[in-house]
Amino acid sequence: MALERTFSIIKPDATTRNLTGKINAKFEEAGLRIVAQKRIQMTKAQAGKFYEVHAERPFYDELCEFMASAPVVVQVLEGEGAIAKNREVMGATNPADAAPGTIRAEFAQSVGENSVHGSDAPETAAIEIAYFFSGLELVG
Numbered sequence: 288m289a290l291e292r293t294f295s296i297i298k299p300d301a302t303t304r305n306l307t308g309k310i311n312a313k314f315e316e317a318g319l320r321i322v323a324q325k326r327i328q329m330t331k332a333q334a335g336k337f338y339e340v341h342a343e344r345p346f347y348d349e350l351c352e353f354m355a356s357a358p359v360v361v362q363v364l365e366g367e368g369a370i371a372k373n374r375e376v377m378g379a380t381n382p383a384d385a386a387p388g389t390i391r392a393e394f395a396q397s398v399g400e401n402s403v404h405g406s407d408a409p410e411t412a413a414i415e416i417a418y419f420f421s422g423l424e425l426v427g
């Protein structure tokens with residue numbers, strides 16, 4: 288499998304509970320390298336653009352409100368098959384369905400406040416990385 292990069296967000300429910308380090312430890316234990324990382328607070332409009340694909344979903348407004356409610360940590364993770372590996376470490380969207388030991392099983396509070404985001408495909412990973420990071424900020 289090829290070395291790949293994926294985009295990750297540690298969401299407001301996790302940053303406000305001081306879980307950034309514990310979540311990063313899960314990534315590193317799984318062999319994912321954090322090659323870029325910064326803590327930012329998004330506006331609701333910026334969150335809305337990021338989650339544009341979900342604009343028609345009933346939870347869209349609540350999701351954008353939540354993502355702008357407190358700081359998030361945006362990051363780029365690198366590793367062999369990083370996109371799939373990250374989603375495996377994250378666990379299912381709904382923490383009630385997440386496998387034991389996954390980030391969402393251990394830390395998520397609900398299907399909405401589920402601690403992490405991870406890209407779902409190479410195309411979305413590239414778009415999402417470019418939305419938050421310049422080439423100069425990516426140091427492999």
Ligand code: RTP
Nearest residue numbers: 346350379380398399400401403404405406407
């Ligand atoms: P993400 O994009 O954040 O990595 O999560 P995902 O792929 O596992 O889930 P997705 O279907 O893309 O949904 C994006 C985010 O929207 C929130 N959500 N809320 N209230 C609800 O029923 C509901 N469903 C989804 C979650 O924060 C989810 O991660």
Ligand code: MG
Nearest residue numbers: 404405406407
């Ligand atoms: Mg998704």
